[in-house]
Amino acid sequence: MSSPDRAYWKPAEETLPRPALEALQLERLRQTLARVWEKVPFYRRKLDEAKVTPDAVRDLTDLRRLPFTTSADLRETYPAGLLAVPPDEALRLHTSSGTTGKPKAIFFSRQDVDNSAELCARSFVATGMGRHDVFQNMMTYGLFTGALVTHYAAEKIGCLVIPAGPGNSDRQLLLMRDFHTTAIHLTPSFALYFADFLEKRRVDPRRDLALRRAFVGAEPYTEETRRKIETGLGVRAFNSYGLSEMNGPGVAFECQEQQGMHLWEDHFLMEIIDPGSGAPLPPGARGELVLTTLVREAMPILRYRTRDITSITDEPCACGRTHRRIQRITGRADDMLIVRGVNFYPQQIERILMAVPGVGRNYVIVLEGLDEMTVKVELSEAGFDGQLEHVVALQNEIAGLLRAEILTKPKVDLVPPGTLPISEGKAKRVIDNRTL
C-alpha cells in the first residue's frame, strides 16, 4: 500500500504568511543588491547610472527604481560578465535556447543547483506527485535547463526517474509500458504529437498505460490544448513556467487546483509591466512579467524582462500556498505579430483552432509577400466525411472565427494530417517570409 501523497514539499516555506514572505523578499533583495554591487561590474555601472545604492532600497516598492536587465544584456555580457562568484565556484553551465546569435550563458553554483531542484520538487509535490511515481522525462537533456533541473527534482522526491529525452515515440511507449510510467514531462507540441502517435498505434492510455500526470511547459499553450493533451494521453496536465535565465523550469507551477501557476516568491520577485512604457501594472492586468532573483548565488539577475505576457492573481488559493499565481502565458512580447496593421499573438489563433471540431492538433501561420497571412491547419478524422463542400464550409467557418478574434481575415488552408512539419521540441508556429 502506498503512503498518502504529501500536501507540500516544504510546508513552512510554501505557506509562509504574506507579511513574513514580503519581509523575507525585502531582506533577500537587499542582499542580492549588495552582492551584485560588490561583485558584478555590469550591475555596479547600471546602478550608478540609475543613481541607486543598495541601502537606498527600503521597501519592495523601491524595486521599480532599479534598472531592467534584458536578454540583450545577457548576450552582451556573454560568456561570464554577470558571474558573481569566482569561476571555480560555478558548478554547472546552461545556455538558453536562443535561436539566433550568441546564446545566453547561465551559471549555477552548488547552492543554485540545489535550489532549482528544490523549487521543482515543491512544484511536483503540489500536483500530487510522490516518491512512488515513475517519472519519464521527455524534455531535451543537455544545455537546455528543461530536463536536468526536473530530473534532479524528481530524484529529490524519490521517484524512479527515466531520463528518456525527447523524440523516438516507439521507445517512449516501450519505456512507459515496461516501467509503468506515471508522470511525464514534455512540451505541449510533443504531447499533442505523442497523443496522435498513441492513437495510430491503437494504444488507449487509460487502459494500456499507467500515466496519471503530465507536466507540460517550455512553450506557451492554451486551455484548449491542455484539454486535448489530457484527453489524448489520459492524464491531468499541469502547466509549468520557467526560463533558463531564472534556473529553468519550476519558477511557477500549477497546484492541484489548476487555476494559475504559483510563482515561488521567496526565490523570485515578480512584477507585471507595460511592455512598451515599462510602467508597473496592478494585479489582474496583463503585461510583461519581470523577475528578480532573490537567492541565486552564481548569477543574480535584477528585473529581468522575460518578454512573456501574463497577469498576477493575488486572491488566496484553496491549496493553502501563499505564493501568488500567474496566469497562463498568453504570448511573448517578441512573438506579437502585426499583420495589416492589426496586432495579435499566435496563441489567439491556436485558441480558436483548438476549439473547432474537425481540426487536428498541428498548425502553422505563414506570412508572405506584402502582409498575406495563411493559417495552415490539419484536418482531423472528424472533419472529413468524404465531401469537398463540407471541407470548404469548415474552412470558411474557421476563417470567420479567426476574423472575429484578430480582426483581419486570414486565408485558411486545411491540409491532410501529417502534412505539416512535426516538432518533438519547441514548435515553430510562425513562418514569416514577408518582403516588407
Place this chain on the structure above:
Amino acid sequence: MSTVRLLAIFVENKPGQTARITKLLAEGRINIRWVTIATSGPFGVMKLLVADPERGHAILKQYGMMASLIDVLPVEVADQPGALHEVAECLARDNINLDNTSGFVANQRAIVIIETADIERARALLVEQGLRVLSREELLGI
C-alpha cells in the same frame, strides 16, 4: 445486397498527391473502376469506385491518408434522351436534393451515381418508379 460505397480521399491540391494515393492502391491490388477529382483552392477530394472499398480504406488509413467511405445509389437508366430527367423528377417530387452526382455509359449501359443525404428514401422512391438501383455486385459486373 451490399451497399455501393465510394472511397473518398482528402488530398492536397499539388503535383504528385494523386500519384501517392494511386500508388498505394496499385500496390494493394485495388482496381479502380471509376474516379472523380474535385478541387477547391489548396485541397481536393478524390472519389473512387473500387471493388473492395473497405479494404482500400484500410490500406489508405494505414499509410496515414485521410479517407472516408460514402454510400451512394447507382441507378441504371435507359441510354436515351430523358432518362436522367426521369430520375431527377422522381426525386424532386419528394423534395430530395441531389448532392454530387455523375454518370457514365459502359457496355451500352447508362449509370447515374447519386449522392444524397436521404439515401434510403431516395432508394425506395426510385424503385417504386420502376428504376433499377444496382447492388455492388451488379455495378462491378458491368
